[in-house]
Amino acid sequence: MAKSDDCVHILQGLLVFGNVVIGMCGIALTAECIYFVSNPHDLSPLLKTTEDSDINAAAWISIFVGLALFALSILGIIGVIKASRTLLLVYIILMLITFAFEMASCITAATHQDSLTPDLFLKQMLERYQKSEPANNSDNQLTKAWDELMLQNHCCGVLGPSDWQDYTSAFRLTHSDADYPWPRACCVLDAQGLPVNLDGCKLGVPGYYNSNGCYDAISGPVNTHAWGVAWFGFAILCWTFCVLLGTMFYWSGIDY
């Protein structure tokens, strides 16, 4: 009898510990997703045409899931200590619902991150950068976003200046190939915003133009956020799975 009591106490202790961890992770998840939602990086014009709403929806769901995890972990702790069957049953059912929502959020974040290929940005840039009759304000914003991106990160195009040579573009329609092999923003600029050496830039002399592509600068922050939502959520769910299994086992052993 004493041994069984010890087992019960150990199981209770483990479950309480598991629920404490879930509660803390829930708070962390909420905080991380609030940070992501409230801090949209300046690339949002670039991402607007992509299914950016997906990553935002995933983040919003994760905020509420985090809060729910925290509340349910407290419920779980109370239920385990009191060894109440009804409380624990409610706890398990609500946890499963939360599990399902968080699962949806993780998968959405991971899928969205996969869709941000270089080709997507390349096509968008070629078709809309410096479009002469901008269809709506978003084209202007896209041009501004690209100019800022190329200036700040000293990069050109998505994969490199060759993007402007390999493909025709809206930019090419208004700027001749001989005068503008690539946009002026790809040149190394001085403090006044003028190219240091325009001929050097047009020729493509190393040192007078930006030879890298901007894809790394774009995908970096987006990837961090997506991985933050997707993989952190996945880790929490794995831990929650273990705790729930333990709770089910504990529940089935409670006297009634």
Added chain:
Amino acid sequence: TMLPLLLLLLPAAHGTAQLRYKPALTKEPRLEGLRTASTFVLDQPRCVFKDYGNADIWLVVALDQDASTFNNTAGPGTPETAFQSFPDPVRAYMTLNATLVNYPCPKPDGDITVLRVGSETSCAQDVTRPTCNGPLPGPGPYRVKFLALEGSVPVAETAWSEPIMLKTAKSPSSISATGSGHSAGMIAITTILSILFAILLAGLVAMLVFWSSESCGGSSSFSKPESVTVRRYNTHHVYDQPAARL
């Protein structure tokens, strides 16, 4: 003695000197804009026209198939060699006029000495500028050579270059922007989470079945913290009745 001298002079008067130099695209330094859709970059002919200090050095640009039919006596700046009529009906045009002063020899180390063919856009449509170095109208292929003229007499020429092919741009609609498929990470997340969720649901169902079967009877293993203590009943003492034994 006069005869050999005359014989020596005759070829010089009749033919142009064939210089053993072949114009080529710039190899050093590596230029990103070496070949674009309408321009290309050549090395300057340094130390090539050393003996022709008085000559005008012109660049002849021709379509590949018409290079062999070019006549050296065609003058620059005439309608037969005007850039604005290239490639139809003019098959080769002359541009980038220079003298030996522009191409000092030897070339200083570290200087980038190139000629960008096709860089002048302002005069591309201006028929009053037939020697315009305008952007090339198509992807080519083109061949070039340098020709030295004294007055209107050709005195030296280089060999024709290798055919130069320019870049052709594709349309952006040829880019397929649909997702390239799912990464391993996303598939892993989806499958693992689905399996975990299925196990949990199965566990929940088992729990409910277990509960409903248990409420109709069954035993349990754990005991609640406040266990029911069996009270010992102390009934009335049953005293020995020695008298009953009798």
